[in-house]
Amino acid sequence: ETGVTQTPRHLVMGMTNKKSLKCEQHLGHNAMYWYKQSAKKPLELMFVYNFKEQTENNSVPSRFSPECPNSSHLFLHLHTLQPEDSALYLCASSQDYWRGPSSYEQYFGPGTRLTVT
Amino acid sequence: KQEVTQIPAALSVPEGENLVLNCSFTDSAIYNLQWFRQDPGKGLTSLLLIQSSQREQTSGRLNASLDKSSGRSTLYIAASQPGDSATYLCAVISSGGGADGLTFGKGTHLIIQP
Numbered sequence: 001e002t003g004v005t006q007t008p009r010h011l012v013m014g015m016t017n018k019k020s021l022k023c024e025q026h027l028g029h030n031a032m033y034w035y036k037q038s039a040k041k042p043l044e045l046m047f048v049y050n051f052k053e054q055t056e057n058n059s060v061p062s063r064f065s066p067e068c069p070n071s072s073h074l075f076l077h078l079h080t081l082q083p084e085d086s087a088l089y090l091c092a093s094s095q096d097y098w099r100g101p102s103s104y105e106q107y108f109g110p111g112t113r114l115t116v117t
Numbered sequence: 118k119q120e121v122t123q124i125p126a127a128l129s130v131p132e133g134e135n136l137v138l139n140c141s142f143t144d145s146a147i148y149n150l151q152w153f154r155q156d157p158g159k160g161l162t163s164l165l166l167i168q169s170s171q172r173e174q175t176s177g178r179l180n181a182s183l184d185k186s187s188g189r190s191t192l193y194i195a196a197s198q199p200g201d202s203a204t205y206l207c208a209v210i211s212s213g214g215g216a217d218g219l220t221f222g223k224g225t226h227l228i229i230q231p
Contacts, residue, residue, distance in 0.1 A: 006160075033218050042121070043206070045218035090160055092219075104149050104210045106219060110160040 002026055004109035006091050012115045013081065021076040021112045023091030030096040032074040033106065034066060037088040049074060050096060081116045088113050119144045119211045123222035131230050132199055138192040138225045140207030145188050148210040151219065152181050152192050155204045164205075165192070197229045 004025045013019050025032065034046040046060045049068040063085075065077040074091055092106040120143045130136055140150070149168055153161040165174045165181040167190070173182040180193040194201060204226050208219040 004160075035218070040223075042223050043208075043219070043221040045220075048218055088158075092161075105151065105163065105166045107163060108153075108161040111158075113158065 004091060004093055004107055006089075006109040006112050008112060009110065010113045010115075012117060013078070014117055015081055015083070017081075018077070018079040020078065021089055021091075021114075023074040023076075023109055025072055025074075025091075025093040025107070025109075027093055027107060029093040029107075030071050031094045032068060032071070033092040033094075034074065034076055035090040035092065037090060037111070039087075043090065047076075078114075081114075083116050086114055086116045119147075119209060119220045121207055121209060121220050121222035123205075123207050123225050125225060126223065127226040127228075129228040129230060130197060132197060134197050135193070135195050136197055136227075138194070138205050138207075138227070140190040140192070140222055142188045142190075142209050142220075144211055145185050146212035147185065148212070150181075150183055150190050151208050151210075152179075152190075153206040153208065155206060155224070157204075161206065199229045199231045202227055202229045 007022045031050045033048050035043045036046055037043045047066045048055050052068045063080050067075040088111045090111045091109045094104055094106045122141045124139045147169055151166045152164045154164055155161050167174050167183040169185055178195040183190045204224040206221055206224045208221040211217055
């Protein structure tokens with residue numbers, strides 16, 4: 001595997017379900033990100049992790065719970081979602097975000113298409 | 118709060134034409150600007166990254182320019198091909214650094230007619 005991978009690629013869940021999205025990066029990066037892409041809206045940053053530490057929570061509802069067990073893996077745990085949470089969820093990584101502009105370039109995974117019924 | 122605007126929202130041109138996509142941002146204190154391509158239902162592919170100290174970057178038929186003081190960037194596509202059809206997204210890293218993540222525009226949906 002190369003680059004950034006995400007599983008599953010598609011997920012349909014009911015509002016009472018609990019599910020998790022997984023992201024893995026094979027680039028040796030230290031920073032990982034979750035973004036949400038809804039129809040007709042720009043991509044929105046959700047969470048940022050650097051060296052496994054969460055450094056940004058962009059006012060995301062608590063029904064979304066991130067986990068970063070190591071620098072290569074990032075999870076997004078989902079519970080009690082609403083239909084408006086249906087979207088494409090994208091994971092990205094960068095070398096880090098404190099060493100300067102050359103380390104900020106982000107690489108994206110293919111996304112998980114989530115449908116909440 | 119940084120805002121990114123892309124014009125036009127959609128563009129359809131015949132194959133072979135040269136074209137320009139525009140991006141503007143409200144806060145000129147940026148570190149980087151990245152142009153991405155997104156095919157329907159897919160993730161993002163990075164096309165070009167311009168650091169704030171740079172004026173332009175080139176990759177094949179693509180050329181991106183940055184005028185940081187005026188808050189503008191353009192993506193020039195030469196000799197367009199049907200395979201260039203996709204949504205093109207512009208995104209910036211603002212003064213908070215990478216910890217703030219990327220701020221994206223809504224994209225330009227490009228169709229190249231064979």
